[in-house]
Amino acid sequence: MTQQEAEGMLSPYRVLDLTDEKGLFCGKLLGDLGADVIKIEKPGGDPARNIGPFYHDEPDPEKSLFWFAFNTSKRGITLDIETADGQEIFRRLVKSADFVIESFPPGYMDKLGLGYSDLEKLNPGIIMVSITPFGQTGPYKDYKAPDIVAWAMGGEMYVSGDADRPPVRISHHSHAYLHAGSEAAIAATAVLHYRHMTGEGQQVDVSIQEAVTRTSHQGTTIPWDTNKTIAKRGAMFQSRARITNLWPCKDGYVNFMYWGGPMALRFNLPLIQWMGDEGIDVEFLKSFDWLAFDWRTAEQETMDLIAEPTRKFFMTHTKAELLDGAVKYNVPLYPVATTVDTVENVQLAARNFWVEIEHPELGTTITYPGAFVNASETPPVVSRRAPLIGEHNQEVYEQELGLSREELLTLKQAKVI
Amino acid sequence: MQRKLLEGIKVADFTWAAVGPLTIKTLADYGAEVIQIEGRSRNPGMRVIGPFKDNTPDLDTSGGFNQWATSKLSVAIDLTKPKGMDLAKKIVAWADVVADNMRGQAMQRMGLGYEELKKVKPDIIVLSSCMMGQTGPYARSVGYGGPLTALSGFRHITGWPDREPTGPAGAYTDFIAPRFNTLAILAALEYRRRTGKGQYLDLSQYENGTHFMAPLILDYVANGRIANRMGNKLSYAAPHNAYHCQGDDRWCAIAVFTDEEWESFCKVIGNPAWTKDARFSTLPARKKNEEELDRLVEEWTINHSAEEVMTTMQEAGVAAGLLENAEDLQEHDPQLKHRHLYWKLEHPKQGEYTAPRPVFTVSKTPCEVRRAPLLGEHNEYVLKEILGMSDEEIAELIVEEVLE
Secondary structure, three states: OOOOOOOOOOOOOEEEEOOOOOOHHHHHHHHHOOOEEEEEEOOOOOHHHHOOOEHHHOOOOOOEHHHHHHOOOEEEEEOOOOOHHHHHHHHHHHHOOOEEEEOOOOOHHHHOOOOHHHHHHHOOOOEEEEEEOOOOOOOOOOOOOOHHHHHHHOOOOOOOOOOOOOOOOOOOOOOHHHHHHHHHHHHHHHHHHHHHHHOOOOEEEEEHHHHHHHHHOOOOHHHHHHHOOOOOOOHHHOOOOOOOOEEEEOOEEEEOOOOOOHHHHHHOHHHHHHHHHOOOOOHHHHHOOHHHOOOOOOOHHHHHHHHHHHHHHHOOOOHHHHHHHHHHHOOOOEEOOOHHHHHHOHHHHHOOOEEEEEEHHHOEEEEEEOOOOEEOOOOOOOOOOOOOOOOOHHHHHHHHOOOOHHHHHHHHHOOOO | OOOOOOOOOEEEEOOOOOHHHHHHHHHHHOOOEEEEEEOOOOOOHHHHOOOEHHHOOOOOOEHHHHHHOOOOEEEEEOOOOHHHHHHHHHHHHHOOEEEEOOOOOHHHHOOOOHHHHHHHOOOOEEEEEEOOOOOOOOOOOOOOHHHHHHHOOOOOOOOOOOOOOOOOOOOHHHHOHHHHHHHHHHHHHHHHHHHOOOEEEEEEHHHHHHHHOHHHHHHHHHHOOOOOOOOOOEOOEOOEEEEEOOOOOOEEEEEOOOHHHHHHHHHHOOOOHHHHOOOOOOHHHHHHOHHHHHHHHHHHHOOOOHHHHHHHHHHOOOEEEEOOOHHHHHHHOHHHHHOOOEEEEEEOOOEEEEEEOOOOEEOOOOOOOOOOOOOOOOHHHHHHHHOOOOHHHHHHHHHOOOEO
């Protein structure tokens, strides 16, 4: 494991991260930016450790790849904040912390005497970031929102999917929580700016539903607000004539859309040029009036004349060849990538995007996504793998908080730690 | 006077389509002073992308521009003229942050690259967000959010396993990248506050998207498994789908994880006999018979409104949510109303319109969402009040058509 050495953008700050799966990404981002993030778990470990996939498919709280992915650059301690002793220790930790991030139900921290109004008295500069399904207030504040519900109520699901089947979410782990977690990190850093002006922190309220609305409004609320149009899923397949933006190629699919209007000259003509250079008959495509083209109103016969040579051309190439050619010819075309394609992508490799993180307990290293920004002075660093359960108890409680070994032992036996 | 959250931050905003305006919107709505540098002589970005009010294209009535370019000032400058470049650099000298989301290396080609801007303002923070980053063999790649959603891996994992991929609707990556951008700007400002040093922030929207794929990347690296699309299935929940309810294209998502939730679910639908069947009594059994389960659940939901399904399920402790369309979000959702997510604004050309506030709220310094500017609306204000130029100087720039 490598300890971060160079100063990061947020190096002087300490974060107490109480979140479950809903908020893990926030602390990961702050940690990569250099903050000292202490993940606080219940004794026995956070339930998010039970979310798969698992390393070598072995279900084990120390082998969750979901946990690994969103807890890099954090240290880890265990603490039961529902006990009086646990609360006392938490209060002591808050005194030297800058941020508390939590994703408990609204009111939970207040009930424990650890709400913002309590913590603010101990440390007026404390910045408390709360991430919940629907926010701290309002008629739905106690509703549950696993990803599929957040995706539904944020408006993105209604417009996603095939017209003849139910709407769909993105498969696998929750994206709604990642949107909310990154908004929480923005908010935390924004309040830090305010704290330097005033000496005071604030409480931040992030609603996961609202975070999802910020993925759908291009297709939904803008047309509604502008012209009272309700966007539907599978719109491209409900037009009177069909043309796809998903084209089969030798080893999968590529994504390319024919535009109409002025953008067509910029986006369509380079592809037609490229196809012509490779001996495809582009007579029709070259003479076609792209300025007047609109896929919503075009005739099927026209669509077929456009699609036929295009389909033929794509089938002569692989995804990787088409990506390479698209960059050379200035065509806005990208392959429909799988995770293998991503890991093998030449651009990511050329930018040294990937980082190898050691997992000594597993006797291996694992490749992770690296810095989210290529910053000239202080790039983010994935400074360590996710913590094991209670890995830094001794370091934090004994060396930093000054508890004696006996006290630590007592707390352990009382199941506070 | 009430302070603003991001008071004192100044942004010279060269951004155009989606990712750029969305990056800056949070800063502007929370009190940063933002000057959008645009013009008729270069592509005016969101202003030419519809939908337009009454479907009539006009640079001041793009719904997308007006929702996303809130709380900013606009100056329209012809950057092809040397005096236009001088003016742009004067705004950079005033600013703390410069941002663009044009094609890779576009700012350098315009003579506004980081090295140039540093000469104008040594501690400037410059953010560029493009498809695949400013360096590497694909730096100049042309693209936009739709195809990038495919390249980032989201399209392959969205849809039905027995069909071609569908993909999340719209230009999904356009809504991921801005979050990383805004965070990078604020963190870099914090670093500058401590050290006096500015820096260049090169963000690849592709790399940003890859972060959202992280567990599946690790699954491939560690286990060799290539993630595929699974409809709405989730390995540890059933029912877990969107169910058709009463009415045209009305749906409610329901998700049942625990035994307790399953019992509550059965009670809400009136404990029909099939729920006691061994095929459905445990989670593994329900997973095995999920198609049949979904059909039976839908037999019940189809006779109830989606709102009723959501409310009765949630009140019984079962996660459920209406699939909200645009009208639900903006006109009916009582939660979003309570939280004042959408602001009604008055625009001289578009009339009354709606724009969302930033996603997060803070306890002491509420945001203020102001209507988007007309093109060049603040030419005079910016030149005179912010840059301190004289009336004569301004008149000269108008006559020479440097101001548009």
